[in-house]
Amino acid sequence: MSTSDSSGPAPRRVYFLSNRTAITAETLGHSLLAQFPELRFAPLTIPFIDSPGKARKIVERIESDARQTGLRPIVISTLADEEISAIIHQADALILDPFDRFLPELEQEFHAASVHESGKSHRISNPTLYESRIDAIDYALIHDDGATTKQYSQADVIIIGVSRSGKTPTCLYLALQFGIRAANYPITEEDMDSEDLPRHIKQYRNKLFGLTTDPRRLARIREERRPGSLYASLEQCRKELRAAEQLFEQYRIPYVNTADMSIEEIATKVVELAGLQRLSKPVLKHVDE
Amino acid sequence: MSTSDSSGPAPRRVYFLSNRTAITAETLGHSLLAQFPELRFAPLTIPFIDSPGKARKIVERIESDARQTGLRPIVISTLADEEISAIIHQADALILDPFDRFLPELEQEFHAASVHESGKSHRISNPTLYESRIDAIDYALIHDDGATTKQYSQADVIIIGVSRSGKTPTCLYLALQFGIRAANYPITEEDMDSEDLPRHIKQYRNKLFGLTTDPRRLARIREERRPGSLYASLEQCRKELRAAEQLFEQYRIPYVNTADMSIEEIATKVVELAGLQRLSKPVLKHVDE
Numbered sequence: 001m002s003t004s005d006s007s008g009p010a011p012r013r014v015y016f017l018s019n020r021t022a023i024t025a026e027t028l029g030h031s032l033l034a035q036f037p038e039l040r041f042a043p044l045t046i047p048f049i050d051s052p053g054k055a056r057k058i059v060e061r062i063e064s065d066a067r068q069t070g071l072r073p074i075v076i077s078t079l080a081d082e083e084i085s086a087i088i089h090q091a092d093a094l095i096l097d098p099f100d101r102f103l104p105e106l107e108q109e110f111h112a113a114s115v116h117e118s119g120k121s122h123r124i125s126n127p128t129l130y131e132s133r134i135d136a137i138d139y140a141l142i143h144d145d146g147a148t149t150k151q152y153s154q155a156d157v158i159i160i161g162v163s164r165s166g167k168t169p170t171c172l173y174l175a176l177q178f179g180i181r182a183a184n185y186p187i188t189e190e191d192m193d194s195e196d197l198p199r200h201i202k203q204y205r206n207k208l209f210g211l212t213t214d215p216r217r218l219a220r221i222r223e224e225r226r227p228g229s230l231y232a233s234l235e236q237c238r239k240e241l242r243a244a245e246q247l248f249e250q251y252r253i254p255y256v257n258t259a260d261m262s263i264e265e266i267a268t269k270v271v272e273l274a275g276l277q278r279l280s281k282p283v284l285k286h287v288d289e
Numbered sequence: 290m291s292t293s294d295s296s297g298p299a300p301r302r303v304y305f306l307s308n309r310t311a312i313t314a315e316t317l318g319h320s321l322l323a324q325f326p327e328l329r330f331a332p333l334t335i336p337f338i339d340s341p342g343k344a345r346k347i348v349e350r351i352e353s354d355a356r357q358t359g360l361r362p363i364v365i366s367t368l369a370d371e372e373i374s375a376i377i378h379q380a381d382a383l384i385l386d387p388f389d390r391f392l393p394e395l396e397q398e399f400h401a402a403s404v405h406e407s408g409k410s411h412r413i414s415n416p417t418l419y420e421s422r423i424d425a426i427d428y429a430l431i432h433d434d435g436a437t438t439k440q441y442s443q444a445d446v447i448i449i450g451v452s453r454s455g456k457t458p459t460c461l462y463l464a465l466q467f468g469i470r471a472a473n474y475p476i477t478e479e480d481m482d483s484e485d486l487p488r489h490i491k492q493y494r495n496k497l498f499g500l501t502t503d504p505r506r507l508a509r510i511r512e513e514r515r516p517g518s519l520y521a522s523l524e525q526c527r528k529e530l531r532a533a534e535q536l537f538e539q540y541r542i543p544y545v546n547t548a549d550m551s552i553e554e555i556a557t558k559v560v561e562l563a564g565l566q567r568l569s570k571p572v573l574k575h576v577d578e
Contacts, residue, residue: 012399021557023466024320026567031313031367032391035403045567047557074398078320094398096391102321109363109383110301114324131510133552137458141433169426172461176552177312221420263422263465268310268336278315278334 011040013065015093017058017077019084022047028098029076041074049079055087062091082116129179136175136182143183144168149200152183157274158204159184161211162240163231164221166258166266170211173267178278180271192243197251209274210248210255211266212241217259300329302354304382306347306366308373311336317387318365330363338368344376351380371405418468425464425471432472433457438489441472446563447493448473450500451529452520453510455547455555459500462556467567469560481532486540498563499537499544500555501530506548 014033016025022045033041049055062073075095079085089095103114142148143155145168152158157174159167159182167184174180191198201208215237222232230236248255254273258266271278303322305314311334322330338344351362364384368374378384392403431437432444434457441447446463448456448471456473463469480487490497504526511521519525537544543562547555560567 021553023553023557024316027313027316028367028387032387032395035369035388035392035405036395036399036401037404039399039401047561072398074395078317080324094394096387096394098317098321098385098387098390099324101387101390102385103324105383105385106321106325106363109361110325110328112325112328115326116324130551131513134455134458134510137461141430141457144430166423168430169423169465172426173465176458176462176465221423224420262419264310264312268312272336 009040010069010071011042012071013062013069013073014041014043015058015062015073015075015077016043016045017049017075017079017088018047019050019079019081020047022078025076025078028078032076032096049084049088050081052083052087055084059087059091062093066092080116132179133176136179137172139181139183140171140175144171146185146200149183149185152201152204152207154181155183155204155207156181156276157209157270158182158201158207159209159211159270160187160201160244160253161255162187162218162237162244164218164225165211165213165241165244166263167211169263170258170266170270173263174270177264177267178271178276180276180278182270187240187244187247189240191247192240195243195246195250197247205251205253207274208251208253209270210244210253212245212248212255212257214257214259215241298329299358299360300331301360302351302358302362303330303332304347304351304362304364304366305332305334306338306364306368306377307336308339308368308370309336311367314365314367317367321365321385338373338377339370341372341376344373348376348380351382355381369405421468422465425468426461428470428472429460429464433460435474435489438472438474441490441493441496443470444472444493444496445470445565446498446559447471447490447496448498448500448559449476449490449533449542450544451476451507451526451533453507453514454500454502454530454533455552456500458552459547459555459559462552463559466553466556467560467565469565469567471559476529476533476536478529480536481529484535484539486536494540494542496563497540497542498559499533499542501534501537501544501546503546503548504530 014029016022016029018025026045046058049058065073073093075088075093077088077095077097078099079088079097080099107114157180159170161167163186171182171184174182185201215234218237218241219232219234222237226232256266256269303318305311305318307314315334335347338347354362362382364377364380364382366377366384366386367388368377368386369388396403446469448459450456452475460471460473463471474490504523507526507530508521508523511526515521545555545558
């Protein structure tokens with residue numbers, strides 16, 4: 001998807017709307033629009049649409065957009081509140097809302113009415129879930145980059161790889177999204193020379209997961225940190241990655257090549273290949289009415 | 290949503306399926322199921338369904354589930370590959386897939402075919418986007434908990450609040466999800482006694498954003514860290530939060546009470562109230578065929 005700053009025909013305005021964070025609408029919307037890579041879109045996310053007044057202002061904005069561009073805007077929304085949803089539906093736009101489409105089918109399947117959580121309802125967060133994510137984040141921060149190895153017995157997974165192979169973002173994402181306790185440990189030149197696993201991690205072989213990447217990409221990332229250094233040279237990157245991959249193979253450590261992957265994909269692969277448990281989605285809440 | 294470990298009637302099996310990370314299917318699925326708080330579900334996420342063979346195994350599993358529980362399973366999926374989608378549709382389940390429902394409408398609206406990204410297609414990640422997220426994560430880690438204040442001029446936002454009010458997870462989420470450079474700075478007792486903003490942050494008043502919470506909740510979280518301490522006492526938490534809120538009011542610093550909010554909601558509120566720019570969604574990619 002290209003955004004409005006490229007040349008070519010006018011981009012289509014796309015709104016991601018929600019009475020909550022709009023993360024679901026945004027995630028879904030981008031997945032759908034990515035199926036039209038030749039087209040250009042101008043996305044705009046508006047969260048917390050929790051009053052009829054706010055909804056009416058957005059309808060005005062959508063219609064003003066339509067007049068200006070001569071193109072019908074696209075709205076991808078998750079509006080649980082029926083009153084607000086009805087107001088948004090007055091806009092002359094293509095409105096795609098999985099709540100509209102799927103809730104009636106689920107109601108029929110379950111023989112039960114959905115609550116249509118409204119902006120006024122009192123939502124109760126899940127403190128246990130919140131706290132287990134916070135614990136996992138604390139764990140990841142304390143155990144980043146081999147800073148301490150004392151509580152490795154409590155790790156769900158220990159990510160290993162050379163400097164700048166993506167260990168830290170992977171561990172943080174595992175903690176934030178899945179509540180998984182992930183430590184990470186850098187593989188250094190000394191480890192490579194010894195052709196053995198570093199002693200701090202050797203006893204936790206079953207928890208290890210390796211990351212590797214493409215030497216050119218690694219060199220580019222390192223070059224931004226330390227321009228012109230040996231550390232950033234393509235030759236050095238090749239050598240380190242080759243040695244790391246040999247270690248992974250030798251000790252049968254599962255690993256992935258992260259070169260073409262997003263942080264989400266890397267983290268999901270780790271969960272899958274290491275046989276870890278995803279925490280129930282953190283945004284999930286009961287609705288109290 | 291309750292899971293299978295509670296008592297009561299048998300939970301309904303729900304599958305979140307995707308040929309990619311399944312994060313979209315999972316996020317959407319939890320939003321939908323949260324509208325039925327009285328029902329019990331047994332969710333199972335299966336990512337990377339990228340071959341007909343894998344899809345057929347999942348169909349067998351769904352049907353075996355249905356036989357065992359006597360309840361039709363629910364499938365919430367984002368299957369872009371038409372062959373794989375067709376196989377999954379053979380299962381006797383309620384299948385809700387926003388790709389099925391919304392792509393035809395978008396194709397009609399755009400007068401363009403969607404690419405139906407297949408497992409075989411060569412996906413190109415967006416290196417610039419990847420790197421700006423990594424930069425933001427590095428920034429958040431270096432500037433966590435007031436560790437250094439040197440590059441505050443480069444911060445998009447500086448989160449302030451008392452110890453354990455949620456600053457660190459908020460900053461990490463802002464970095465990971467939105468590519469926002471977020472520093473955080475703790476408000477300590479000394480700052481409160483001076484009734485003034487700490488000098489390190491005073492010159493960046495326009496970038497400040499405050500977090501506060503409920504004293505009981507804060508006491509509970511602190512109690513887990515340092516049981517029986519003054520730090521964790523309800524009286525101390527009350528005093529600190531009151532002083533922090535007074536600072537926020539005095540200097541007109543926008544702030545939110547995080548007590549009932551998920552990390553996603555806190556981060557989205559910060560983006561909204563501080564007028565920050567969300568990065569284009571990181572999972573977005575071109576498809577090359």
